[in-house]
Amino acid sequence: MNAPRIMAADATGIAEAAAMIRSGQIVAFPTETVYGLGADATNDAAVAKIFAAKGRPDFNPLIVHVKDAPAARGYVRWTETATTLAARFWPGPLTLVLKRLPDCPLSLLVSAGLPSVAIRVPAHPLAQALLAQADRPIAAPSANRSGAVSPTTAAHVAASLGAQVPLILDSGPCLVGLESTVIDLTGPEPILLRPGGLALEAIEIAIGRSIASALDDTNHPKSPGMLERHYAPRASLRLDAEAAKPGETLLGFGPVAPSGSVNLSPTGNLDEAAANLFAMLHRLDESAERIAVMQIPEVGLGRAINDRLRRAAKRG
Ligand code: TXA
Ligand code: MG
Numbered sequence: 001m002n003a004p005r006i007m008a009a010d011a012t013g014i015a016e017a018a019a020m021i022r023s024g025q026i027v028a029f030p031t032e033t034v035y036g037l038g039a040d041a042t043n044d045a046a047v048a049k050i051f052a053a054k055g056r057p058d059f060n061p062l063i064v065h066v067k068d069a070p071a072a073r074g075y076v077r078w079t080e081t082a083t084t085l086a087a088r089f090w091p092g093p094l095t096l097v098l099k100r101l102p103d104c105p106l107s108l109l110v111s112a113g114l115p116s117v118a119i120r121v122p123a124h125p126l127a128q129a130l131l132a133q134a135d136r137p138i139a140a141p142s143a144n145r146s147g148a149v150s151p152t153t154a155a156h157v158a159a160s161l162g163a164q165v166p167l168i169l170d171s172g173p174c175l176v177g178l179e180s181t182v183i184d185l186t187g188p189e190p191i192l193l194r195p196g197g198l199a200l201e202a203i204e205i206a207i208g209r210s211i212a213s214a215l216d217d218t219n220h221p222k223s224p225g226m227l228e229r230h231y232a233p234r235a236s237l238r239l240d241a242e243a244a245k246p247g248e249t250l251l252g253f254g255p256v257a258p259s260g261s262v263n264l265s266p267t268g269n270l271d272e273a274a275a276n277l278f279a280m281l282h283r284l285d286e287s288a289e290r291i292a293v294m295q296i297p298e299v300g301l302g303r304a305i306n307d308r309l310r311r312a313a314k315r316g
Contacts, residue, residue: 004028004158009126009171017169018133026050028143028157028168029130031122033093033176033197034150034278035157036065036140037165038130047109047139053164056146061112062139063095063180064119067131072096072119075104075137079185081207088206091123093180093197110139116186126171142179143168147232149285149312152177152278159282177275178304183211195304197274215307233285237313239306241292249288251280253296264296264305274301277308 007013009030017027024046026039037053039046041064050062066072069086076098085096097118100111111117122128131138142150144160151157154170181196183203192200192213204210235249243258244250252261254268262280264273273296284291293309296302 004161004163004165004168006154006158006168006170009169013169014126014129014133017130017167018135020167021046021130021134021136021138024049025166026053027130028151028154028161028165029127029140030124030154030169030171030174031065031127031140032124032174033122033178033180034152034174035143035154035168036063036127036138037143037157037161038065038138038140040134041065041106041110041137041139044107044109047107050139050141051109053161054141054144054146055164060141061114061116061118062110062141063182064106064110064117065122065127065131065138065140066119067128068121071137072098072121075101075106076117076119077101081185081190084207085183085185085203086121089198089203090121091128092121093123093176093178094203095120095180095182095194095196097182097184097186097193099186106137107139116184118182120180124171124175126169130169149233149278149281150179152275156278156282173275173279175275177277177279178301178308181304184214195307197301197304199300200303201300233281233291233312235285235288236290237309238290238292239309239313240295242294244292248290248292249284251284251291251293253294257294270297270299270301270305274305277305281312 020027026049095118097116143157144151152174154168157168176197178197181198182194184191184193250261252263257263264276296305
């Protein structure tokens with residue numbers, strides 16, 4: 001298989017990527033959360049190429065990236081809560097699920113049969129430049145093979161997708177390192193569908209009330225992508241470890257981790273841990289058979305880190 005072409009995400013790279021998006025091809029590009037595998041969200045055939053490249057067994061709905069909130073409002077039924085959240089957190093690692101407008105020009109494939117669309121305004125300047133030059137909404141899931149750990153570097157994308165992706169724009173490691181937080185605004189109350197790179201507490205403060213999680217609520221339909229075992233490294237994972245047992249490699253957290261071990265954040269900073277999570281899992285997965293992960297507090301970005309770790313720890 002040929003290696004994918006990797007270009008620096010400079011003016012030349014972005015012009016090339018934008019032209020490819022406009023002509024219905026797929027391109028991997030950096031966002032502040034993880035690398036995305038993008039296609040013109042108004043082009044069915046282009047969106048279908050994303051599913052083919054990822055090897056997705058089913059058609060999970062995709063996040064549509066747009067340049068700003070007014071652009072989003074052209075596609076979905078906007079709400080008051082959406083106004084509040086968009087004003088406070090866009091551009092940034094927050095995805096809002098809203099009802100499609102009747103004449104919504106987005107491909108039905110991005111919704112995978114649902115009457116809603118997940119939409120987000122990315123903060124990464126290169127993602128913004130690509131949106132501006134392509135002049136299209138861009139559908140993009142994380143740029144990894146289905147079921148694998150999300151990519152936070154161009155090298156991760158190349159290793160996971162190979163020549164399935166014709167072009168990767170490289171702009172170094174992603175700042176946030178975890179996928180966006182997904183909030184469902186289609187019902188009477190906002191629901192957390194996926195904990196992610198924006199802390200739930202910050203969202204709750206912005207709207208002045210607590211938000212229920214679809215992960216705890218058996219009555220609420222889950223976000224389709226949250227049903228599968230996801231974020232799977234090859235090695236096995238043991239969580240809430242105090243120390244590594246014989247044969248295990250430790251993934252530490254905080255100052256209590258033995259010095260010399262791979263540490264998500266030696267100072268115990270959850271934002272730093274989030275940014276390091278996937279890169280360290282990728283790295284350990286190359287050599288370790290069994291990974292023991294130290295306990296991560298269930299607050300702030302710790303919720304999303306623990307969510308990804310629990311999924312990664314599930315076998316079969
Ligand atoms: O940070 C991110 O969100 C990255 C970057 C590239 O933006 N994208 C990403 O996309 O993580 P993906 O496809 O790996 O995850 C999208 C999540 C899935 O859990 C999916 O089920 C959910 O969003 N989703 C998408 N559309 C939805 C919809 N209409 N209703 C409910 N959930 C939806
Ligand atoms: Mg993904």
